[in-house]
Amino acid sequence: MKCSEFLKELTDYLDDRIDAPTKAELEEHLQWCHNCYVVCNTTKMTIEIYRDSHLYELPDDLRTRLRSAIVSKCKGPKDSASSEQPPDSATDKR
Numbered sequence: 827m828k829c830s831e832f833l834k835e836l837t838d839y840l841d842d843r844i845d846a847p848t849k850a851e852l853e854e855h856l857q858w859c860h861n862c863y864v865v866c867n868t869t870k871m872t873i874e875i876y877r878d879s880h881l882y883e884l885p886d887d888l889r890t891r892l893r894s895a896i897v898s899k900c901k902g903p904k905d906s907a908s909s910e911q912p913p914d915s916a917t918d919k920r
């Protein structure tokens with residue numbers, strides 16, 4: 827089985843919607859293909875988180891705070907409130 831075939835069957839495998847021989851082939855692929863093993867694990871975890879988030883609805887307040895925390899983290903390391911000026915304006919003054 828090739829990686830592309832594995833990935834094609836992966837969602838069905840995680841949903842347990844495949845027949846036994848195909849399942850055995852997928853599991854055999856996981857034995858030697860680390861790449862697909864990682865993809866399989868990551869997908870499985872994502873599905874579990876997704877299912878959990880349906881069971882426990884996040885309160886809107888927490889969701890907003892989580893999002894802003896993620897956004898501020900993505901903006902980079904300079905998170906101090908004192909450095910409000912962009913670095914470009916500093917070069918203008920010289």
Ligand SMILES: [Zn+2]
Nearest residue numbers: 829832859862
């Ligand atoms: Zn593979």
